[in-house]
Amino acid sequence: MILKMLWSPRKYLNTQGANETIFKGLIKFIYKTFEWVLLICSLLLLVYIPAQFIFSSLKIVEWWVDVLYVCGAFCGILISRVFRILAIDIERTKDKNFMITLLSVIIALISIVIVIVK
Structure with a gap:
C-alpha cells in the first residue's frame, strides 16, 4: 500500500x-x-575520508576509491534535496514526472550503495 502511494500519489491525494x-x-x-x-x-x-588519514588504525585505500566515496557523498546530498523538493511539491507533482523522478532516485541510490560497498 505504501509503495502504491509512493508510485502514484495523485490517486491517493485526490480523495x-x-x-x-x-x-x-x-x-x-x-x-x-x-x-x-x-x-x-x-x-x-x-x-x-579525512578521518582515515588522521587515525592510523583505519585502512588507507587507493586514491580513486576516496574519489568515489566523495562523489557518492555529494550525489547523496543532491538526491536528499530531490526528496525535499518532492515532499514540498507533492500536490503539484504529476504522475508521469513523479515516476521518472522516483526511478532516477532509485537508480542513483543503488549506484551509491554499490560505490559504498566496493
Missing part, C-alpha cells in the same frame, strides 16, 4: 476529507525520512 490529509502526511513523512537518512549518511561518508 476528499481526512483520507487526503492522512495520505499527504504519510507521503511527506516518508520523503522527509529518506531525505534525512540520505543526508546523514552522505555527511558521515564525507567525514570518513
Whole structure:
C-alpha cells in the first residue's frame, strides 16, 4: 500500500476529507525520512575520508576509491534535496514526472550503495 502511494500519489491525494490529509502526511513523512537518512549518511561518508588519514588504525585505500566515496557523498546530498523538493511539491507533482523522478532516485541510490560497498 505504501509503495502504491509512493508510485502514484495523485490517486491517493485526490480523495476528499481526512483520507487526503492522512495520505499527504504519510507521503511527506516518508520523503522527509529518506531525505534525512540520505543526508546523514552522505555527511558521515564525507567525514570518513579525512578521518582515515588522521587515525592510523583505519585502512588507507587507493586514491580513486576516496574519489568515489566523495562523489557518492555529494550525489547523496543532491538526491536528499530531490526528496525535499518532492515532499514540498507533492500536490503539484504529476504522475508521469513523479515516476521518472522516483526511478532516477532509485537508480542513483543503488549506484551509491554499490560505490559504498566496493
